[in-house]
Amino acid sequence: MGGGDRPARVPPGSPGPSASSVPAPGRPGGPGTSGESLSDSSHPSDPSGISDLPVTLDAIRQAQKTLSGVARVTALEGSRHLSGLIGSPVHLKCENLQRTGSFKVRGAYVRIAGLSVAERAAGVVAASAGNHAQGVALAASLLGVRSTVFMPEGAPLPKVVATREYGAEVRLRGQVVDDALCAAREHARRTGAVLIHPFDHPDVIAGQGTVGLEILEQCPEVRTVVVGMGGGGLAAGIAVALKALRPDVRVVGVQAADAAAYPRSLAAGRPVAVEAPATMADGIKVARPGDVPFRIVRRLVDEVRTVSEDQLASALLLCLERAKLLVEPAGASPVAALLAAPHAFEGPVVAVLSGGNVDPLLLQGVLRHGMAAAGRYLSLRLRLTDRPGALAALLEVLCAADVNILDIGHVRTDPRLRLTEAEVELHLETKGHEHCAAVRTMLREAGYPVLS
Structure with missing residues (x-):
């Protein structure tokens, strides 16, 4: 879990080294070349023939000039852990380190x-x-x-x-x-x-598209870009920049499974709202795609994947522990997609960490959720006889199980309990799923019924 997971820090402006999915229809194809210079005026402004879309490459290039000296050219960080997982280089585009903490x-x-x-x-x-x-x-x-x-x-x-x-x-x-x-x-x-709408305007999308230009400048050899999606402004802008200059690069959008408006919208051919979207990733918790980004996403984004809340929590925990980067759940969604289906992405891959603004109380809960998903946090509720020494005997069993007790609650007065019973709620630090199963087995064999 050391800092060695960040072997390659690509400086700004320098070249660098179970989820469901829905393909986006109508995507233009065509051969691309790697290593193109974005400042080379010999490039046609629209080599992929997408000038009929509401946002163009020229608009994004102009936005890049407008943002010069205002927005940071955020760094690309290499991830050894994710690279080993998918079998090719993975870079993290750190928009969580942007001014105001997001793109x-x-x-x-x-x-x-x-x-x-x-x-x-x-x-x-x-x-x-x-x-x-x-x-x-x-x-x-x-x-x-x-x-x-x-x-x-x-x-x-x-x-x-x-x-x-x-x-x-x-x-x-x-x-x-x-x-x-x-x-x-x-x-x-x-x-x-x-x-000022957060995503449903061409100027806003052009501004977000500058992330795509930076990715090509920093990692010319990129083959896949993975980006979280709410209303779709960031994914749309990145897709225009990439497809105009490198049509061969795959753009993969990621949504939270319980707030996934894009899969059903793409299937319907028009923006369709999700009723009561629910996810910890409030940055991508959007009920309905924007009209402007939807036109672009439908045409240029190669597929949209969904990830679960457990996968989001695990991804946030991985970013914090392995990459030493604090990201919000929405910003961790591309990493969640990589963890869920590591062999579905052709490398080199760039995962866009879109933001790092997370409330400390939410972070506490998300980290606990992520640890539980990884088998490193176990909550148990069990009953024991209410007599002197009973709790001490339980603690001896837990000590033998080699767990770290984070918190313990002892309840004697509850309508569900008999006069001679007590209920104990335990919060334990464990060492993985096998260890969790072993702890449960030891408790049962010692005569402690595990209620939950």
């Missing part, structure tokens, strides 16, 4: 920079529970534009504080992002402020 500042800045003088004077408004809020707040401040951000009342306090510190006026409205969005739209209607 969102790219699209927000390009969108606001493109406003007219009159529009800037009216100010901008956005709705978000986190990353987009911070991206808009910083971008607006850098451009001298007044910003108002509506956030749900239950938004994590660190994200609310950060958004204010980046310069936005924060207003808390409703219980979910949709409530905040309704308030933002009303504010825009009433004041004339420009609503």
